[in-house]
Structures are given as structure tokens and as C-alpha cells.
Amino acid sequence: MGSDLVAAFPVARRTFEEADDWLGTPLSRLCFEGPEETLRLTEHAQPAILTASIAAYRVLRELADVRPAALAGHSLGEWSALVAADALDLGEAVVGVRERGRLMQAAVPAGEGAMAAVLGLDAGTVTALCTEAASGEVVVAANLNGGGQIVVAGHATAVGRLVTLANARRARARLLPVSAPFHCPLMEPAAAGLARHLAGVRFRDPAIPVVTSVEARPVRSAAEIAGLLVRQVTAAVRWEETVGVLAGLGATLALETGPGRVLAGLVTRIAPEVAALPAGDVDALTHAREVLAA
DSSP: OOHHHHHHOHHHHHHHHHHHHHHTSOHHHHHHHOOHHHHTSHHHHHHHHHHHHHHHHHHHHHHHOOOOSOEEOSTTHHHHHHHHTTSSOHHHHHHHHHHHHHHHHHHSOTTSEEEEEEESOOHHHHHHHHHHHHTTSOEEEEEEEETTEEEEEEEHHHHHHHHHHHHHTTOEEEEOOOSSOOSSGGGHHHHHHHHHHHTTOOOOOOSSOEEETTTTEEEOOHHHHHHHHHHHHHSOBOHHHHHHHHHHTTOOEEEEOSSSSHHHHHHHHHOTTSEEEEOSSHHHHHHHHHHHHO
């Protein structure tokens, strides 16, 4: 992850070196060489994804001198958006998300939590099914992704009941290969720990508005950021509403600088009037530069 960027662009190499220095460990080697099972651990995956995202963003800035009208991120990606908006230093961010990942992994014992994707049901129906499936346990909508996709999280047994109920409604529901039930009340211990960590972090007013997925609105004040990042740990990711806000601000082009292209696909389904392109690797960035220059 990110190795093609580092090989092609000095600014990407410097970005990974900066993250390595702050973390005191060779995150770059883990990203480029693995082992994959170690990289997938959330305390490593979160700083790795953030660093790769910022490396691609910095390359994009150099290639196309792009100046975003607004920024947003899906869960962890909101930290990347804050770095891109100059509201948070990269070093503080990678250390923060490593702690975030460690806390989230430790909040629920392995095997006790789960997440599942539900396709083909609206939010109201999924919420009602969560209530039915709970039976005294926790299962809630965790990601309101749009395009008919909702992810639920909670106790593994309750999520399993939800999957059965959803499939009985002729929806498509499947368990996700995740290590913990993110964005649900079971993450309260992680939220408390993150609040303690962020008490020592300095934020700045974003130079570019960041649309937070917790409240689906632009954030322009440093004073709000820490509280929103803490709430995000247990709150649903309101991605469909977030994209709607971006479109309402006049966005006509969305560039996904994180690894992969899942969000670009979601943006296309939520707001067809917004052209959405992946921009997280060399080939995608080259294409994005061509589009921007056209």
C-alpha cells in the first residue's frame, strides 16, 4: 500500500518518512512489505491508511494544484480530511489514530462483536429490524452509506439474528470480516480513552471546511473537532447525508485519495451529478490529473 506513490513521487516518500518518525516504528515497511495479517490489525491499519491517503493528497496537490472547496472522510478518513484541511498535523494524526485503533480493538473481546452489510432495505426498516433482533443486546445501524447499503454493528449474536431477519425480507445481508463492532455503543470505552488522548492534541481552524459525518455539516472551528472525533467512535457514519451536503455546497467533482475506490462508487450512486474518481495510486492520480486539466 502506497509503494507505487513512494517510488514515483518524493513528496509521498517524505510523507511516509514523517509518519515513521512520529510513530517511532517503520510503518512504511509494513505498508510496502507486510506481513498482511499484521497490517490488517486496526492499530496498524488506521495510521497506514491515513498516511497513504495524505501521501496521495499531497501528490495530487503537486500534480494539479487542486484546491478543494470542501473535504470529508468516512470514519477514519475524517482524520485524513482534517490533516488535508491543515486542522491537524500529520504526526499528531498518525499517533492519534494508532491509539484510536488500539482502543477500539480492546473495547470488545474478540468474537463478541460483529458487523454486517445490509443491501436493499431503507434505514427505517433496518432500524426496526435492529430493535427486533436486539433481545437485550446491542445491534444498531453503524454506517448509513447510501445507495441502498447500510452496515450494522453490535453483539455478534444480535448481528447474526439481524442477518437472518434481513435475508427473510429478501434483502441481502452478510457478515463483514472486521475485528471489532465499530460505530456502536459497545465502543464507549474506546471513546472515553480517545477523549483523554485528544485532551493533549492541538487543533487549528480548518483552512478548508470539513463536513463531519457525525452531524453531516461543515466544521470550521478548532473548538469543535475533538468532541466530534470522540463522538464518531460510537456514532453512525452518516455518509449519504455527508455526500448530500457536499453536493449542496456546489461540488461537481469528488476525488478519493484513500486506498481503493469504494467511496467514489458510493458518491456516484448518492449524487449522480457529482463526478467521482479514485485518486489513491499512481494510475488513478494520472487519470485524475487528465480530468482536471480537461
